[in-house]
Amino acid sequence: MKTVARRALLTVKHRLSPAVDFHRGIRSPLVAIATVAVCLNAITSGAVAQSAPDLTQTSLEDLMKIQVTSVSSKQQSLSKTASAVYVITQDDIRHSGATNIPDLLRMVPGVDVARINANAWAITIRGFNNRYSSKVLVLIDGRSVYTPLDSGVFWDQQSMPLEDIGRIEVIRGPGGTVWGANAMNGVINIISKSSKDTKGGLVSALAGSQDVAQGMAQYGGDAGTAGTYRIYGRYTMNGNSPAQPGSPAVDNGHESDLGFRSDLNLSTQDKLTLEGELFGASESQTITTLFSNRLPDSYTFNDGVRVSAENLEARWNHIFSDGSETTLQVYYDRFRRFDQGLNIETTGDADFRYHFHLGARNDLVFGLGYRLTDQSFTNGYAVAVGSGHRLDNLFSSFVQDEIRLTNTTALTMGIKLEHNAYTGLEYEPGVQFAWSPGTRHTFWAAASRAIQQPAWVYAQVQADAAAVPLGGGVVGIYQLNGNPRGAAPTVFDYELGYRSEISKRFTLDTNVFVASYRGLQTLEPQTPYFLPEQQVPLLVLPNVFENLGRAKDYGVEFSAHWDVTKWWRISPGYSFLQMDVTLDPASHDTSEFTATPGDSPKHQTQLRSGVKLPHKIEWDTSVYYVGRLAVGPVPSYTRLDTRLGWRIGEAIDISVVGQNLLAPRHLEFFDAREVTPTLAARDVFMRVTWRF
16 A cells, blocks of 8 residues: 555645636737737827946945845845845846746745746745745735645746846745745745836847747836836747657747836825736646546646736835834735636735834834635546635734844844634744844844645645556555645744855855754545445545654855956855655655655755946856756756847847757756646747837
8 A cells, every 4th residue: 555655646746736717817918018009109208218227237235235125024234134035136137138037036045946847837945845835935016926725826927027126035944923824934025116217118029949939018107296107018928848758748828917016105204006917828738637537547638727817906105203114005816727627716915014113222013914815616627625615814913123232233033923714823933133243244043933824725625646556457546635624834943144245346145054844744544445336446545634744954055246357247156955854653654745855956056157248248147056856856957048138329238048058958847746847948039128
């Protein structure tokens, strides 16, 4: 029986793909661009040209002074934060040549980015990688984009123009004290530019050797005398990637989105931000699955994925005369996804935060939050979830106090309380200590507790995951069952770090960490039983989710920036991760849990180089080394990307980008639950951008 379970689990491990349906939100892939084109034609009179990017690199001193908000829900200098934070700036984005958010995240030490196919990714921080990693919280302008169905992220739905991203703040390590559940191993906060920074028109087009094409049109301007706005439309298409030998697969697709943002100054003390997006996509994938009404045969075929989504967000900020401030954020998020069935999910969220000083030494942030999630799920090929409908409430509050002990030391303490529908009241405390003996050096330490909130899938799923011959004409049906009494996995994390501007030409950021996990999810076998009245004897092998796993992680992360000359900068990075997993004595999990370390590399290295050449020409090169994965297995690989950019006058930018140049193709991830992985291929493309 253990052999049967192991074989089945290696086939279906980790993610229970939702069975979902499609409602067409943007009916034509060109609607977004056509709509913006009409707007441009109507309002081009009086246009103010968009600010063209500055070809001068941001100084290292300015990089260390960047204000980040993800650590403490307030602005603080990157150099003084007591956390492992990495900031991807707009300058980094432009020089990277990347066309999507996952590829941008490759530059962050400790972040594991693995491409499954052209539309699916496995992204995590500090281990536990799978297609829908549930231990990393992803935010866009403070709006959570994880799905409560399984606490994962549909990365193909997180589409926004890279030109409109102001920065991406990546916290490696728990962020639950501020952000709550699922910020267990880290937080990725994508922050868009204010519309006042994107005035004027922008049109860009991209075409590449792998049948990749992208077009975008955008316009921004003044909204009367009170503020500014921008509106954009974008269309992207990709052809099929090369498949592994013997496993033909397809992953072509196209997507379109239409979005806006407006920033309004209601008074000298009040600011209002409104933003929203409509998104539609049609994708292909090759899957291998059972059908619950055709057991025990499995089928491999090309399956379509269709998505429509919309979101709307409002954020009001008020500053009082004493310098304290309040922020109220409300958003509505809805998507429908046809991916082996039908999933409809609607989320309404409201968060209030109050930042104030208490005396000369205490800097406090207090917050309250409420979230309502309405989910519908139609039975898929081999998956059913509960009654098919669930309505959940999430209540939360947090407080965090930064205490200035001396002029050079600060102690920050905080706690987050949440009440969820699965495990009731949960708490996530944290403490941070920072010592800055000089203006250029900061030593810090942190300790925290964080949780992963149980999800609907793990509470109420029933999935026929695999069919395994048992001999004697009997076929075993490996079945996965949810556990409504499941607990919240917990991590206790301890970190030490050092951040320094060693000179005006060299900065260093390094940290070490140890994390202890309890209550990790395992799959525990139950008593087998035969299905009645079957032509072939079918023995059901039921397994239920329990929390009988433990793990210990430790590692180191390092990044630096070195201005070799005034025209050449290099940025190296490295991360090491060691994962040790164990089972409680009561567990009989045979392969699901023990295979977990095999989905994350021990070693990752990055080296980026940026050179400014005469005549406004830029040459940027990035090299990424990723260690082997035991599951698959997936060999180690080295990826080389390069970009040659040329600015013509003040309005036109041309860049030629090569990606994956060292090998024609390579595999990055294998353990994708039903979906057949494709290969990342060598690609060359050209992008032209016109600002007016």
